[in-house]
Amino acid sequence: METAPKDTIDQALAALAEAFPRRFEAAETEQALRDENAKILGKKGELTAILKELGKAPPESRKAIGEKVNVLKRDVEARFEERLRAIEKKRRDADLSARPFDLTLPGRVPAHRGHKHPINAVREDVIAIFAGLGFAVHDGPDVELEENNFGKLGYPPDHPATDMQDTFWTTDGHLLRSHTSNIQVRAMSLQKPPMAFIAPGSVFRRDDDATHSPMFHQLEAFLVDRRVSMAHLRGVLSEFATRLYGPGTPVRLRPSYFPFVEPGAEVDIGCVFCRKADGTRAGCSLCKHTGWIEILGCGMIHPVVFEACGIDSEEWTGFALGMGLERIAMLRYGIPNIKLFFENDPRFLAQF
Numbered sequence: 217m218e219t220a221p222k223d224t225i226d227q228a229l230a231a232l233a234e235a236f237p238r239r240f241e242a243a244e245t246e247q248a249l250r251d252e253n254a255k256i257l258g259k260k261g262e263l264t265a266i267l268k269e270l271g272k273a274p275p276e277s278r279k280a281i282g283e284k285v286n287v288l289k290r291d292v293e294a295r296f297e298e299r300l301r302a303i304e305k306k307r308r309d310a311d312l313s314a315r316p317f318d319l320t321l322p323g324r325v326p327a328h329r330g331h332k333h334p335i336n337a338v339r340e341d342v343i344a345i346f347a348g349l350g351f352a353v354h355d356g357p358d359v360e361l362e363e364n365n366f367g368k369l370g371y372p373p374d375h376p377a378t379d380m381q382d383t384f385w386t387t388d389g390h391l392l393r394s395h396t397s398n399i400q401v402r403a404m405s406l407q408k409p410p411m412a413f414i415a416p417g418s419v420f421r422r423d424d425d426a427t428h429s430p431m432f433h434q435l436e437a438f439l440v441d442r443r444v445s446m447a448h449l450r451g452v453l454s455e456f457a458t459r460l461y462g463p464g465t466p467v468r469l470r471p472s473y474f475p476f477v478e479p480g481a482e483v484d485i486g487c488v489f490c491r492k493a494d495g496t497r498a499g500c501s502l503c504k505h506t507g508w509i510e511i512l513g514c515g516m517i518h519p520v521v522f523e524a525c526g527i528d529s530e531e532w533t534g535f536a537l538g539m540g541l542e543r544i545a546m547l548r549y550g551i552p553n554i555k556l557f558f559e560n561d562p563r564f565l566a567q568f
């Protein structure tokens with residue numbers, strides 16, 4: 217086997233040690249520097265080749281040569297880093313001294329603007345209408361006591377709405393409120409009449425199809441004072457319909473049942489799509505050819521609710537109404553499926 221004389225390896229190391237700093241210095245770009253580095257330290261690099269010769273050196277000198285190789289390797293690595301930083305700095309200095317960016321210039325592509333979700337837009341409009349009529353805004357929790365959501369509102373314990381199939385119950389016996397009518401109970405238990413409140417909020421029901429979602433939004437309005445009558449309710453409903461859907465929007469009440477009102481009614485407005493509430497024509501598919509569309513439930517607050525909240529039902533009377541905001545928004549924008557509100561698809565949202 218051929219023996220590489222110690223001197224030959226020494227010479228090669230010395231030559232490399234002498235030459236590599238100049239080679240690094242000559243590299244002007246990061247890529248050039250990395251290429252040069254690879255020529256020395258890479259798998260087929262010069263120092264790696266010298267290392268391979270080590271096995272051929274006389275055993276007694278291998279240790280000394282090995283140490284020299286390691287020293288040189290560390291030198292190369294250190295110099296590489298140093299030169300890399302110098303190249304970086306030079307590039308940055310050049311960037312900074314170049315013509316400065318004008319950060320105030322408008323972009324070439326028009327920026328996408330965020331805007332209100334249709335449910336928020338409708339909620340704000342409805343709040344503004346009731347605020348204009350003198351109602352204050354009341355808030356309340358999503359997780360509620362059974363008695364505030366059902367019991368004090370006159371629901372018997374075996375009412376179907378209290379069923380596991382209809383309402384979400386927590387494991388500790390509370391529930392996710394199934395309507396915003398819980399706020400009537402909370403407000404009337406906390407303060408004495410007269411009062412006029414609205415309560416917007418999320419509500420939850422085990423319901424899921426094209427027009428029902430397990431979570432949706434309601435807005436409740438209620439007013440308690442002396443000698444409040446159905447006529448006041450009717451007046452507020454007309455004003456609401458006019459302000460939300462435009463002057464001349466017809467309103468009608470159909471008798472209906474809710475445990476916490478007496479009498480109770482469902483409210484229809486003349487179909488905002490076909491405007492055929494005069495009964496002269498068949499209407500459209502959105503109003504199922506009736507010319508009318510249901511928008512909310514309402515009624516005169518039941519004496520049992522007043523009594524449950526510690527309010528004298530002989531002295532005070534009041535009305536309440538509750539609407540689904542998704543429904544109002546679907547009617548306003550002609551949206552066919554409630555799920556569209558919750559998917560947050562920008563192609564949908566950008567249309568409003």
Ligand code: PHE
Pocket residue numbers: 394395396397436474477480513514515536537538539
């Ligand atoms: N809470 C009723 C519902 O969710 C709506 C309603 C509110 C009815 C106020 C009458 C009075 O269906």
